[in-house]
Amino acid sequence: xxxxxxxxxxxxxxxxxxxxxxxxxxxxxxxxxxxxxxxxxxxxxxxxxxxxxxxxxxxxxxxxxxxxxxxxxxxxxxxxxxxxxxxxxxxxxxxxxxxxxxxxxxxxxxxxxxxxxxxxxxxxxxxxxxxxxxxxxxxxxxxxxxxxxxxxxxxxxxxxxxxxxxxxxxxxxxxxxxxxxxxxxxxxxxxxxxxxxxxxxxxxxxxxxxxxxxxxxxxxxxxxxxxxxxxxxxxxxxxxxxxxxxxxxxxxxxxxxxxxxxxxxxxxxxxxxxxxxxxxxxxxxxxxxxxxxxxxxxxxxxxxxxxxxxxxxxxxxxxx
Amino acid sequence: xxxxxxxxxxxxxxxxxxxxxxxxxxxxxxxxxxxxxxxxxxxxxxxxxxxxxxxxxxxxxxxxxxxxxxxxxxxxxxxxxxxxxxxxxxxxxxxxxxxxxxxxxxxxxxxxxxxxxxxxxxxxxxxxxxxxxxxxxxxxxxxxxxxxxxxxxxxxxxxxxxxxxxxxxxxxxxxxxxxxxxxxxxxxxxxxxxxxxxxxxxxxxxxxxxxxxxxxxxxxxxxxxxxxxxxxxxxxxxxxxxxxxxxxxxxxxxxxxxxxxxxxxxxxxxxxxxxxxxxxxxxxxxxxxxxxxxxxxxxxxxxxxxxxxxxxxxxxxxxx
Amino acid sequence: xxxxxxxxxxxxxxxxxxxxxxxxxxxxxxxxxxxxxxxxxxxxxxxxxxxxxxxxxxxxxxxxxxxxxxxxxxxxxxxxxxxxxxxxxxxxxxxxxxxxxxxxxxxxxxxxxxxxxxxxxxxxxxxxxxxxxxxxxxxxxxxxxxxxxxxxxxxxxxxxxxxxxxxxxxxxxxxxxxxxxxxxxxxxxxxxxxxxxxxxxxxxxxxxxxxxxxxxxxxxxxxxxxxxxxxxxxxxxxxxxxxxxxxxxxxxxxxxxxxxxxxxxxxxxxxxxxxxxxxxxxxxxxxxxxxxxxxxxxxxxxxxxxxxxxxxxxxxxxxx
Numbered sequence: 014x015x016x017x018x019x020x021x022x023x024x025x026x027x028x029x030x031x032x033x034x035x036x037x038x039x040x041x042x043x044x045x046x047x048x049x050x051x052x053x054x055x056x057x058x059x060x061x062x063x064x065x066x067x068x069x070x071x072x073x074x075x076x077x078x079x080x081x082x083x084x085x086x087x088x089x090x091x092x093x094x095x096x097x098x099x100x101x102x103x104x105x106x107x108x109x110x111x112x113x114x115x116x117x118x119x120x121x122x123x124x125x126x127x128x129x130x131x132x133x134x135x136x137x138x139x140x141x142x143x144x145x146x147x148x149x150x151x152x153x154x155x156x157x158x159x160x161x162x163x164x165x166x167x168x169x170x171x172x173x174x175x176x177x178x179x180x181x182x183x184x185x186x187x188x189x190x191x192x193x194x195x196x197x198x199x200x201x202x203x204x205x206x207x208x209x210x211x212x213x214x215x216x217x218x219x220x221x222x223x224x225x226x227x228x229x230x231x232x233x234x235x236x237x238x239x240x241x242x243x244x245x246x247x248x249x250x251x252x253x254x255x256x257x258x259x260x261x262x263x264x265x266x267x268x269x270x271x272x273x274x275x276x277x278x279x280x281x282x283x284x285x286x287x288x289x290x291x292x293x294x295x296x297x298x299x300x301x302x303x304x305x306x307x308x309x310x311x312x313x314x315x316x317x318x319x320x321x322x323x324x325x326x327x328x329x330x331x332x333x
Numbered sequence: 334x335x336x337x338x339x340x341x342x343x344x345x346x347x348x349x350x351x352x353x354x355x356x357x358x359x360x361x362x363x364x365x366x367x368x369x370x371x372x373x374x375x376x377x378x379x380x381x382x383x384x385x386x387x388x389x390x391x392x393x394x395x396x397x398x399x400x401x402x403x404x405x406x407x408x409x410x411x412x413x414x415x416x417x418x419x420x421x422x423x424x425x426x427x428x429x430x431x432x433x434x435x436x437x438x439x440x441x442x443x444x445x446x447x448x449x450x451x452x453x454x455x456x457x458x459x460x461x462x463x464x465x466x467x468x469x470x471x472x473x474x475x476x477x478x479x480x481x482x483x484x485x486x487x488x489x490x491x492x493x494x495x496x497x498x499x500x501x502x503x504x505x506x507x508x509x510x511x512x513x514x515x516x517x518x519x520x521x522x523x524x525x526x527x528x529x530x531x532x533x534x535x536x537x538x539x540x541x542x543x544x545x546x547x548x549x550x551x552x553x554x555x556x557x558x559x560x561x562x563x564x565x566x567x568x569x570x571x572x573x574x575x576x577x578x579x580x581x582x583x584x585x586x587x588x589x590x591x592x593x594x595x596x597x598x599x600x601x602x603x604x605x606x607x608x609x610x611x612x613x614x615x616x617x618x619x620x621x622x623x624x625x626x627x628x629x630x631x632x633x634x635x636x637x638x639x640x641x642x643x644x645x646x647x648x649x650x651x652x653x
Numbered sequence: 654x655x656x657x658x659x660x661x662x663x664x665x666x667x668x669x670x671x672x673x674x675x676x677x678x679x680x681x682x683x684x685x686x687x688x689x690x691x692x693x694x695x696x697x698x699x700x701x702x703x704x705x706x707x708x709x710x711x712x713x714x715x716x717x718x719x720x721x722x723x724x725x726x727x728x729x730x731x732x733x734x735x736x737x738x739x740x741x742x743x744x745x746x747x748x749x750x751x752x753x754x755x756x757x758x759x760x761x762x763x764x765x766x767x768x769x770x771x772x773x774x775x776x777x778x779x780x781x782x783x784x785x786x787x788x789x790x791x792x793x794x795x796x797x798x799x800x801x802x803x804x805x806x807x808x809x810x811x812x813x814x815x816x817x818x819x820x821x822x823x824x825x826x827x828x829x830x831x832x833x834x835x836x837x838x839x840x841x842x843x844x845x846x847x848x849x850x851x852x853x854x855x856x857x858x859x860x861x862x863x864x865x866x867x868x869x870x871x872x873x874x875x876x877x878x879x880x881x882x883x884x885x886x887x888x889x890x891x892x893x894x895x896x897x898x899x900x901x902x903x904x905x906x907x908x909x910x911x912x913x914x915x916x917x918x919x920x921x922x923x924x925x926x927x928x929x930x931x932x933x934x935x936x937x938x939x940x941x942x943x944x945x946x947x948x949x950x951x952x953x954x955x956x957x958x959x960x961x962x963x964x965x966x967x968x969x970x971x972x973x
Contacts, residue, residue: 022379053464056440064695066724077435080414084386084439087412092727094720111926115717118949119695119724144693286431309438373784376705376760397755400734404706404759407732608749628759 016139021068023326027319028134028149029156030197034067040317042166048321051313052306056084057317062091065324067123068116072098075127077210077309078150080161082125085316094121109133110140115143115214123323127151146323154188154249158320160284161194163312165202168239169303170311171280175204180237181227183209183265184243184292187254191243191284196224209232210265215256230265234272239283242267242293268291272302280304297316335458343646347639348454348469348518350474358521358593361638362486368641369634374625376404379639382411385644387443388436391470392418395447397605397629398470398479401443405636414441429453430460437462447471447589466643472570474508480604481514483632485522487624488559490631491600495523499556501531501547502583504563504612505573507536511563511604516544527553530585533574550585555594561602562587562613578611587613592622600624655778660825663966664793667959668774668789669796670837678841681958682806688961689954692946696724701961702731708762711790712738717768717925717949718790718799722765725956732939734761749773750780757782763963774818786963794889799959800924802835803952807944808879810951811920815844819876821867823849823905824883824932827856827894831883831924835865847873850905853894872904881922882907882933897940898931907933912942920944 017026018037030038038141047141049055067086078191079095086093094116102325113124117227123146126134131153138147152156165175180199186192186208196219199206208215220226226325227233234240255261262268272294281293289295298305338357350358368377387406392397401414406413414436433444443466446454451473458467471477485495492498500519506512506528516539519526526544528535540546547553554560565581574600576583582588588602592614601613601623609615616626656675657666670678688697691851706768707726710721719735725731734756753764763786769794778787791797805815812818826832826848836859838950839846846864848855860866863888867873874880885901895901902908906923921933923941929935 050440052437052440052462054440056386063700066696076416076432080416080436081439083414084412092724092725096716096720103485108926111929112716114946115925115949116720117692118946119721120692120694120950120954194742259401285435286428289431306434306438309435313439321688370760372757372760372782374760376706380703396752400736400756401759403734404732545797553729605755606748609751620765626754626758630760 017138018259019326024136024319024322025326026147027151027158027302028138029148030158030161030194030201031156033073033201035201038165038198038268041162041315042169043321044321045162045166045311047311048317051310056088058088060090061321062086062089062324065089065091065245066094066121067091067278067320068094068096068121069150070096070098070112070124070126072126072128072130072133073151076129078312079088081309081313082150082218082308082316085313085320089317089320091123091320107302109137113137113141117203122146123148123320129153129227131155143144146179146326148323149317151190154190155193157190157194159312159315160191161198162240162315162319163267164191164282164284165198166315167282167308168199168280168309169202171304171305175202178204178238179207180204180239180241181207181209181230181233181237182241182243183230183267185214185245185249185255186210186219186243188246188249189213189243191198191241193222195241196222207237231271231274234271234283235276237279237283238266238276239280240275240282241281244284244286245288245292257270262291266291266295269296272297275302278302280330282308287310337458337609339646342645344639344642345646346458346467346470346643347478348458348467350478350481350514350521351476351523355521358482358485358518361635361642362489364638364641365482365486365631365634366490368637369630371630376408380410381641382406382409382644385409385411385412385443385629386414386439386441387445387640388414388416388441389470390416390418390432390444390446391469392446392448392450392453395471398632399446401629401633402470402636403638405633408426409640411443411640418450429457433457433461437465442466443468443640445470449473451475466646468639468643471510474510475513477510477514478634479635480511481518482603482635482639483628484511484515484561484602485518486635487602487628488519488524488600488632489522490627491624492558495519498524498558499527500524500531500559500561501527501550501553501557502561502563502647503587505549505565505575506530506563506568507534508540508566508569509563513542515561516542520544527557529553531581551591551594553594554591556597558596559600560587560595561604564606565606565608565612582611582615586611587617589614589616592617595622597623602628606627654708655728657778658693660964661821661892661966664959665861665963666778666787666967667798667964668787668792668841669779670798670801670834670841671796673841675841678802678805678838680808681802681955683906683961684811684958684961685802685806685951685954688957689950691950696728697957698728700730700830700914702729702964703724705731705763706759706761706963707730707731707960708728708734708751708761709790710736710738710764711773712766712770712773713791715791717950718767719836721949721953722790722956725953725960729957729960731763731960734901747820749777753777754785758787758792762786763788765790765962769793770793788959788963791830794830795833797830797834799955800831801838802955802959803872803933804831804835804922804924804950805838806951806955807922807948808839810947811944812878815839815842818844818878819868820848820879820881821846821873822869822881822883823907825854825885825895826850826859826883827854827888828886828889829883831881833862836970838864840864845965847877849873871911874911874969875916877919878916879922880907880915880918881924883929885932902931906931907937909934912937918942922948
């Protein structure tokens with residue numbers, strides 16, 4: 014696979030936080046903060062991406078991530094093509110390349126791709142023209158780098174430092190691209206990560222990634238500074254992995270009872286969309302400890318930052 | 334329900350003409366006239382909504398109203414998100430709020446909502462952030478305020494005064510949001526409204542809204558100045574209410590024969606899309622007395638005016 | 654049918670190359686070259702169509718042609734409405750006109766229409782307002798003028814002259830709007846056109862259009878300067894016309910073996926999307942003789958040129 018960064022350290026693609034340095038991550042977060050506007054403030058409007066064309070290739074339905082990339086692009090002045098993709102996986106590889114080459118021939122500069130299968134973002138990085146960038150908007154259970162970035166930005170903005178910070182990521186770890194991307198981002202920035210879930214959904218292999226694995230949520234719930242509750246992805250889970258929703262909520266949900274045992278200033282996160290009453294109680298999701306909507310605001314800012322950085326690196330490449 | 338106007342009288346939301354004063358309606362119409370451009374003229378292009386993001390939430394299919402809001406927004410410089418909404422009504426309330434909060438967190442300023450069920454626009458007004466506006470683009474059989482406004486604008490532009498003006502609204506009154514919104518708008522501006530339809534589709538209750546109810550179209554057809562023919566909404570009507578299309582056309586259609594008994598300068602309107610040959614004859618729809626396409630032009634102008642006014646009131650709110 | 658050009662020779666509509674003079678075609682190609690940017694160059698961004706609204710009416714699915722018109726419009730500053738059209742053909746004529754008049758009443762200036770049935774573009778030209786333009790983006794098997802233009806532009810840019818140039822168009826001629834539009838364009842510019850296909854897919858009637866018709870590809874393959882391979886349109890072909898895919902490839906495919914007998918500098922084209930391994934071998938499609946992606950780049954430029962020219966002629970009309 015080609016590198017995500019160029020020889021000068023500029024961001025060329027973004028498909029996994031795994032391959033980024035702490036400096037690269039920090040520079041994305043810094044730029045994101047400059048673009049961030051909270052609800053009630055006028056949105057940032059710039060021309061940094063004037064003349065740039067971005068194609069949203071979504072093989073998996075998504076309202077919020079797609080809207081976020083769409084607005085991020087347009088608020089920086091880019092043209093966006095939202096393409097409905099056929100997902101018949103057998104012919105996808107070949108058809109996909111012809112689609113990509115066709116869009117490149119129309120001066121498309123950035124491809125944003127979301128896919129329920131693994132491998133396409135890496136495949137694209139290896140095939141796009143040198144001046145073209147690929148950004149993953151979610152790849153199977155493997156990676157969701159902009160989600161990882163928005164989560165670490167949200168934590169950084171709330172806590173200021175990662176050293177000594179204990180972050181629990183809770184739920185269906187095995188099937189979660191959010192968990193993996195968070196883990197990579199948090200480890201790079203120096204936080205301690207505790208993965209929490211039932212043995213069927215939290216294989217021991219995750220320990221090799223530098224995380225503590227815990228099957229008993231209650232054993233750590235009072236010690237952590239941040240709790241990131243994953244969405245129960247009913248569409249991905251095999252029934253053998255997941256006995257009953259009620260049992261899951263009892264053992265791994267952030268219920269009112271369990272929340273009462275948390276630190277007073279625990280910071281609660283969720284990537285959305287939430288299954289209220291299953292992995293998280295509504296009063297907690299909407300309560301003062303919740304950073305859930307701030308995550309959405311940061312998500313837009315992070316995507317603006319990533320788009321700016323890759324198109325800037327591209328411009329550098331073209332100048333050389 | 335929160336008010337549609339703020340303490341200074343500025344338009345904050347628009348979900349029903351019922352709650353607007355004559356002054357509020359007049360100020361929308363005046364602004365709409367400043368934005369209106371007729372076919373063959375260059376469209377108005379402005380930056381009044383630069384930096385504003387609008388989300389079109391259409392739970393009901395609509396080509397023309399959606400296109401109208403879409404163009405209205407973009408011709409004033411706003412960004413538009415067109416979202417395909419799932420309409421499974423059971424979970425809609427809760428899911429809807431999370432969607433709204435998510436879009437607010439991405440700095441969405443205006444929500445335009447169209448729904449075949451009643452209640453959602455009011456529900457949203459009660460839940461959106463103080464700086465956010467809600468505009469109804471059609472709510473069940475209850476309300477369609479921008480249609481009401483474009484209709485009164487079309488009549489005003491054609492007749493200049495409402496006092497003494499007799500307006501017949503004809504057809505399926507019971508199921509018509511267009512009829513209700515027209516009635517409110519016309520009464521506020523001083524016109525006399527005659528509702529016309531079969532007893533099954535025109536309950537006596539409408540008299541309490543200040544309209545004359547008539548079941549025999551021919552008894553008033555020669556006396557009215559304006560005839561607004563409603564679309565027969567086959568998708569809404571229960572068969573028990575509506576005996577046969579042929580019978581309906583014979584009794585309530587604006588046929589060539591009936592039109593011959595109208596005043597020479599009668600003004601004919603229809604909200605579209607028309608069932609030609611059912612509620613209105615093609616020669617009349619396309620004839621010199623028809624204001625049907627002018628209604629479309631005025632619809633775009635009215636939507637621009639409403640968008641301008643709510644975003645202006647929002648800016649005032651933010652400044653305070 | 655109204656003319657595609659106005660009295661001053663300005664382009665008013667574009668539905669068939671058949672009705673254009675060599676000068677009209679040349680002026681489109683010249684302007685297209687001024688808009689063309691190759692991948693890696695910043696896309697052209699202009700304001701020539703500021704204030705113009707274009708509606709894409711696609712009755713037939715199309716990713717690339719639609720994206721091409723969409724980007725062409727936006728890179729010149731127009732607003733684009735992408736409308737999903739119902740294709741129930743029985744009511745289409747009447748409904749279509751009401752849709753067109755409605756969009757005209759919203760100040761739509763240009764209609765781009767793609768339809769699997771014949772006749773609609775001509776029907777529209779006869780009904781739109783005098784200041785409105787109609788552009789065909791593909792009409793049944795009849796016409797695809799922007800494809801014809803992009804193909805002749807691609808040949809002109811590669812070969813500089815048409816006199817003495819032998820161009821073979823190969824495959825399912827009978828069902829191909831691409832073949833017809835190429836034929837008209839190439840004849841006007843002075844090239845020699847050889848149509849190649851099995852008797853069932855290449856009726857003798859084509860000879861009356863000024864083309865040589867050949868049923869044995871191998872008999873001419875070594876003599877031609879340009880080979881334009883048509884897409885096998887499985888969705889259009891009746892089985893009686895087309896015995897087997899394997900047989901087709903053997904007799905009419907541009908295989909490695911057949912390509913070896915071509916002129917060294919033969920120029921290979923294909924309108925896309927390709928059936929790789931059926932009408933064209935992958936190594937040839939991606940090889941040094943291929944102009945296939947250049948066609949895509951030229952397609953965008955040609956559409957920008959056509960949009961510019963029709964809106965300019967419209968402005969002239971309005972000034973007069």
